[in-house]
Amino acid sequence: QRKVKVLVLPGDNAGPEVVVEGVKILKIISKVRTKYNGVEIELIEGKIGGKAIDDTGSPLPEETLKAAKESNAILLGAVGGPTWPRPIDPNDLSKGLGPRPEQGLLDIRKALNLYANLRPCFFSSDSLISHSPLKENVVKGTEFTIIRELTGGIYFGERKEEDENGQEVKRITRLAAHLALQSNPPATIHSLDKANVLATSRLWRRVVTETLEKEFPTIPFKHHYIDAAAMFLVKNPKLLNGIILTENLFGDILSDEASVIPGSLGLLPSASLSSLPDGKNKCLGLYEPIHGSAPDIAGQGIVNPIATILSVAMLLRYSLSLNREAKAVEDAVRKVLDDQEFGGCGYRTKDLGGTHTTSQIGDKVVEILEGFLA
Ligand code: NAD
Ligand code: IPM
Ligand code: MN
Numbered sequence: 001q002r003k004v005k006v007l008v009l010p011g012d013n014a015g016p017e018v019v020v021e022g023v024k025i026l027k028i029i030s031k032v033r034t035k036y037n038g039v040e041i042e043l044i045e046g047k048i049g050g051k052a053i054d055d056t057g058s059p060l061p062e063e064t065l066k067a068a069k070e071s072n073a074i075l076l077g078a079v080g081g082p083t084w085p086r087p088i089d090p091n092d093l094s095k096g097l098g099p100r101p102e103q104g105l106l107d108i109r110k111a112l113n114l115y116a117n118l119r120p121c122f123f124s125s126d127s128l129i130s131h132s133p134l135k136e137n138v139v140k141g142t143e144f145t146i147i148r149e150l151t152g153g154i155y156f157g158e159r160k161e162e163d164e165n166g167q168e169v170k171r172i173t174r175l176a177a178h179l180a181l182q183s184n185p186p187a188t189i190h191s192l193d194k195a196n197v198l199a200t201s202r203l204w205r206r207v208v209t210e211t212l213e214k215e216f217p218t219i220p221f222k223h224h225y226i227d228a229a230a231m232f233l234v235k236n237p238k239l240l241n242g243i244i245l246t247e248n249l250f251g252d253i254l255s256d257e258a259s260v261i262p263g264s265l266g267l268l269p270s271a272s273l274s275s276l277p278d279g280k281n282k283c284l285g286l287y288e289p290i291h292g293s294a295p296d297i298a299g300q301g302i303v304n305p306i307a308t309i310l311s312v313a314m315l316l317r318y319s320l321s322l323n324r325e326a327k328a329v330e331d332a333v334r335k336v337l338d339d340q341e342f343g344g345c346g347y348r349t350k351d352l353g354g355t356h357t358t359s360q361i362g363d364k365v366v367e368i369l370e371g372f373l374a
Contacts, residue, residue, distance in 0.1 A: 001034070001038070001039075001040055002038065002039045002040070003039075003040050003042060004039060004040070004041055004042065004072040004073075004320055005041075005042045005044060005070065005071045005072055006026060006041055006042070006043055006044070006071060006072065006073050006074070006075060006315070007044050007045075007046050007064075007067050007068050007071040007073070007074045007075070008023060008043055008044065008045045008046070008074075008075050009045075009046050009047070009048040009049075009064065009074060009075070009076040009077065010045070010051075010076075010077045011048055011049045011050075011051065011076060011077040011078050011079040011080075011101075011293060012049045012050040012051055012077075012078065012079050012080055012081050012084075012101060012293045013078070013080075013081045013293035013294060013295045013298035013299075014077070014078065014293050014294040014295070014297065014298040014299075014303040015049070015076075015077025015078040015079065015293050016077055017077075017298065017299075017301075017303050017305070017358055018077050018078075018289060018303055018304075018305045018307070018308040018358065019075060019076075019077040019308060020359070020362070021305035021308060021309060021358060021359065021361065021362030021365075022075050022305070022308040022309055022311065022312045023043065023075070024362050024363070024365075024366050025309055025312045025329060025362075025365065025366065025369065026041050026043060026075070026312060026315075027041075027043070028366050028369060028370055028373075029041065029316065029322065029325050029329075029369075029373070032370070032373045032374075033322075033325070039320065039322065041320075044067055044071070046061075046063070046064040046067050046068070047061055047063075047064055048060060048064055048076065048079055048101075048104045048105065048108065049078075049079025049080060049101035049102075049104050049105065049293075050079060050080060050081055050083065050084045050101040052064065052101075052104060053084060053086070053098065053099055053101060053104075054086075057098075057099075058099065058104070059079070059099050059100065059101050059102075059103050059104025059105075059107070060103070060104035060107045060108055060111075064108075065107075065108065065111055068108060068111075068112060068286075069112070071284070072284065072319050072320060073284065073285055073286075073287065073315045073318075073319035073320065074108075074284075074285070074286040074287065075287050075288070075308075075311065075312065075315060076105075076286055076287065076288040077288070077289075077293070077308065078288065078289065078291065078292045078293040078294070079101040079102060079104060079105050079292075079293060080100070080101040080102050080292060080293050081101070081293050081295040081298075082295055084098075084100060084101050085097040085098050085099060085100045086098050106155065106156075108286065109150050109151055109272055109286070110151050110156065112274060112284060112286065113151065113274040114150055114151065114272035114273060114274050114284075114285070114286055115149060115150055115151045115152070115168070115171065115172060115273075115274060116147060116148075116149070116150065116172055116175045116272065116273045116274075117146075117147070117148040117149075117150040117251065117270055117271070117272045117273075118145055118146075118147055118148075118179075118270060118271045118272075118273065118314070119145065119146040119147075119148060119251070119255045119258070119268060119269075119270045119290055120144075120145040120146075120268070120269065120314075121142070121143070121144055121145070121146065121255070121258040121259070121261060121262065121268060122142070122143045122144075122262070123139075123142075123143075123262050124262065124267060124306060124310065124330070124333050124334055124337055125333070125334045125335075125337035125338050125339075125346070126338075127337060127338050127339035127340070127346060128262050128263050128267075128337060128352070131263050131352060131353060132260070132261060132262065132263045133260055133263065134234060134237075134260065134261060138234075138235070138236065138237070139237060139261050139262075141238050141241075142237040142238050142241065142261050143241055144190075144237075144240050144241050144242055144243065144244050144258075145179065145243055145244070146244045146246070146251055146254060146255050146258065147172065147175065147176045147179070147243055147244065147245045147246075147251075148246060148247075148248060148250075148251025148252065148255065149168065149169070149172045149246070149247045149248050149251065150248060150251075150272055151168075151248075152168045152247070152248060153200075153247045153248030153249055154248065154249050155248045155249065156248075165207075166203050166204070166206070166207035169203065169204050169207035169208060169211075170207055170211050172245065173207065173208050173211040173212065173245065174211060174215070174276075175273075175275075175276055176189055176243050176245045177189070177211070177212060177215065177216040177219055178276050178278075179243060179276075180216070180219045180242065180243050181216070181218075181219065185218075186216075186218055186219045186220070187219075187241075187242035187243050188219075188220045188221065188222065188241070188242035188243070189208075189212065189219055189220070189221040189222075189242060189243045189245050190221070190222050190224055190229070190240050190242060190243065190244045190245065191204070191205065191208045191221060191222070191223050191224070191245045191246065192223075192224050192225070192226045192229045192244060192245070192246040192250055192254070193205050193223065193225070193226060193246070193247070193250075194225060194226050194227070194250075195223070195225070196225060200247075201247075204247060205223055208221070208223070208245065209221075209223075224240075226246070226250045226254075229244075229254070230253075230254060230257060233254065233257055233258060233261075234257065234260065234261075237258075237261055255268065255270075255290050256290065256291075259290065259291075263351075263352055264304055264351040264352055265290070265291040265307075265351075266289070266291060266303065266304025266305075266306060266307050266349065266351050266352075267304065267306050267307055267310070268289065268290045268291070268307050268310075269287070269288075269289060269290070269307050269308070269309075269310035269311035269313070269314055270287065270288055270289065270290050270311060270314070271285050271286075271287050271311070271314040271315070271318055272285060272286040272287075272288070273285045273318065277317070277318035277319075283318050283319050284319065285314075285315065285318050285319045287311040287312065287314050287315040287319075288308075288311055289307030289308045289311055290307065291307060297350075301357040301358050301359065302349055302350045302351075302357065302358065303349070303358050304349040304351050304352065304358070304361070305349075305358050305361050305362050306333055306337070306349075306361065309329065309333060309361075309362065309365055310329070310330065310333060312329060313326040313327075313329040313330050313333075314326070316329065325373065328369055328372040328373055329365070329369060331372060332365045332368040332369040332372060333365055335368050336361060336364045336365050336368060337352075347360060347361050347364050348361075349361060
């Protein structure tokens with residue numbers, strides 16, 4: 001019996017609502033696997049973001065970071081909302097504002113060296129294709145993974161001297177290359193930058209080119225300017241099929257844009273990793289939907305939990321090496337969304353034109369998953 005620890009960080013607003021559904025998945029996997037003498041998943045809950053500020057004064061309390069370091073994986077909802085940052089002293093606004101919830105997320109990524117953020121964009125179910133806000137013939141066949149550098153760029157201040165030789169760029173390029181080599185033939189790497197303006201982008205482009213040419217000669221790659229790529233992403237997204245490799249801020253913006261392809265921000269999962277997920281070695285990772293805390297719809301039971309549930313699938317695959325279970329979760333999601341199922345209409349939340357609640361979706365995925373794993 002293998003025992004693993006997963007730290008659960010619900011966060012703020014809609015964060016806890018979607019995390020509850022992800023936790024249902026972890027619990028059922030643990031239950032089924034424990035029965036068959038496999039893996040027991042121990043769940044620990046921690047604080048991050050606005051709730052952590054209100055309770056402890058810090059968006060990333062020591063205790064949370066300690067628990068994270070002792071875990072095999074972390075499942076996170078989302079942090080932030082209009083009520084933060086709060087005034088340090090409500091009676092004396094000249095004292096300024098307190099910490100921001102978002103800082104907790106940046107700090108945990110940095111502290112755990114989670115430099116690679118994988119954001120796959122694909123149709124969880126073919127039945128979503130006709131519901132995309134973009135034309136069916138434009139989006140059909142789109143499948144890429146955005147690999148976003150997560151601990152550098154403008155997010156973390158100026159580039160330091162030590163990165164003159166581009167070590168940060170080199171390691172993310174290598175990770176992207178290893179993922180590209182998992183397909184046969186190798187996936188194309190599309191590297192996005194702004195090398196016509198930014199010196200950091202010229203470093204990026206030079207290091208990506210050198211690393212791929214020298215170390216991975218079989219992988220096809222192309223450079224694109226980020227502005228043109230943002231246009232192609234909605235005009236003809238298949239042009240970017242394969243792997244999209246880019247820096248922190250560009251990757252953040254482009255991944256929200258990419259969610260328009262399958263039809264909702266509530267669909268795209270992510271994994272933030274500190275090493276290559278090879279499915280064998282232990283790989284500490286933080287898993288979260290790409291969306292935020294959706295304060296405009298929180299508390300109404302209408303938030304789409306699919307992005308979080310698919311993040312759990314990534315967690316199972318990359319950090320717990322439970323590949324079969326990860327696939328089963330993805331298959332269950334497909335079935336739940338499928339138009340053909342359940343009397344001719346899948347289970348969908350409001351963002352996808354449906355009327356099902358957050359927990360109805362989660363429960364249905366669990367029900368189907370249980371059947372798959374039995
Ligand atoms: P958001 O991603 O929370 O929401 C943008 C829009 O998408 C909203 O209309 C929202 O209702 C909708 N949406 C998001 N997730 C959805 C889901 N699962 N189902 C259905 N609809 C969904 O972005 P925002 O409103 O710009 O930011 C809100 C807060 O979240 C801010 O404080 C921001 O800093 C924070 N944020 C946190 C994270 C994170 O924790 N990883 C990510 C992004 C934004
Ligand atoms: C994301 C979010 C975060 C980011 C914020 C909340 C710090 O937008 O995870 O996409 O910019 O990385
Ligand atoms: Mn974002």
